Amino acid sequence: MININRPRRSVLYMPGVNTRALEKAKTLPADSLILDLEDAVAPDSKSIARENIRTALESGFGHREAVVRINGLNTPWGLDDLKAFANTKADAIVLPKVESAKKIQEVAKLLSELNAPKDLTIWAMIETPKAIFKLEEIAGAHPRLEALVLGTSDLVKDLHARHTLDRTETLTALSLSVLAARAYGLCVLDGVHLILDDEAGLKQSCVQGRDMGFDGKTLIHPSQIALANELFGPSAQEIEEAQQKIAAYESAISTGAGIAVLNGKLIEELHIQDAKRLLALAAAIQSFGTNN
Structure with missing residues (x-):
């Protein structure tokens, strides 16, 4: 079941290859966890990470929403990833580098063929220039789609831009993503803040994202959770x-x-x-x- 009103103030990426991190995640105050099989996992470790996440999901993450970022279906691992998590305790499947409605529809069709539960939703990573131009098409692609997740690091790279404190380089993309999400009743999550020892910069980014309309912030380290929870939650x-x-x-x-x-x-x-x-x-x- 789609639930865009669920708290997603803090959404932490967790590498599937790191069993210690997966275990620690069960004690963290994050609202949601993205258990990652894609960027954070080397090619030789994909199958190991897949099994690590399956094992972690069996014991559960408490109140924390657990979603799995699979590899793209155009990679050697994507289809196996989807088959592995279609009928587990995962709350959603995160698709990387979505650039069209067709990609979401393809995954939704495969999930139905795999008899995945209807409440297993899809989150779409928005992280390329083409995705920004296709936002309306993507947002209305399928009833299983629940969230748009901004991948601002990849987007800045593709734009040949530079990361700035006020995020001038991505403001258009951020705003259009919020507009698309609200037009189609989706959750929308802001991109990560890359500098770990930078509370002031993280705060500025969270406040900006919150004021633009984002539901929460994707994070790369547990130390960022508390601030995201504070700033994206009502005072x-x-x-x-x-x-x-x-x-x-x-x-x-x-x-x-x-x-x-x-x-x-x-x-x-x-x-x-x-x-x-x-x-x-x-x-x-x-x-x-x-x-x-």
């Missing part, structure tokens, strides 16, 4: 303000008014919809038993 002040907006609006409606005024600001139905979304997110986070 205590935001929760209180959402509750006040709803109360003020309901009071106004009860008197026959169509709008309310709170602290000098007009409150309309659109603000209430957003307030309810924020409170639902806060409740879902609370159900995890952690805000960290």
Whole structure:
């Protein structure tokens, strides 16, 4: 089942070849884990990583969403990856370098042929210039598609651009990806921050992504989780303000008014919809038993 309202503040890449990391992941406060068979795994280690992830999935990751990034179907490993995880405890399959609806539809067809459960969804990596030009086609490709995941490192490489603090080089791609996701009811996840010892840079990137509309941040190290959770989750002040907006609006409606005024600001139905979304997110986070 598609669930774009699930908290995905922090989405950590975990190399499938590293059994110690996979075990540690079961204790981390990340909302979601991308168990990686692609970029983080050398060709000679693909089959070992596949078995490592299958074993880890059997014991589960608690409240953490566990998704598997397979190799592309145009590689020697992609089809075997898909067959290996079509009927496991994986929550989703992540497809690398998606550049058309056809790729998603092909994987969806294979999953059906493999009798994969209907709630096994597909996440599409958006990481090439061609993908950006095909965003609307990709976003509407298939009902199994649940999320767009920005691969900004590959995108910057393909653009022959340079990584900058304000991410000028990818702003167009980031914004178009959010637009496509919202138009088709998908989750959308921001790209990684590559510098590990850079809390200020990570914070700037998270705030920027959050303010643009991203649901969360993909991460490359556990040390980045806490900040992503904090910045992509609703603050205590935001929760209180959402509750006040709803109360003020309901009071106004009860008197026959169509709008309310709170602290000098007009409150309309659109603000209430957003307030309810924020409170639902806060409740879902609370159900995890952690805000960290």
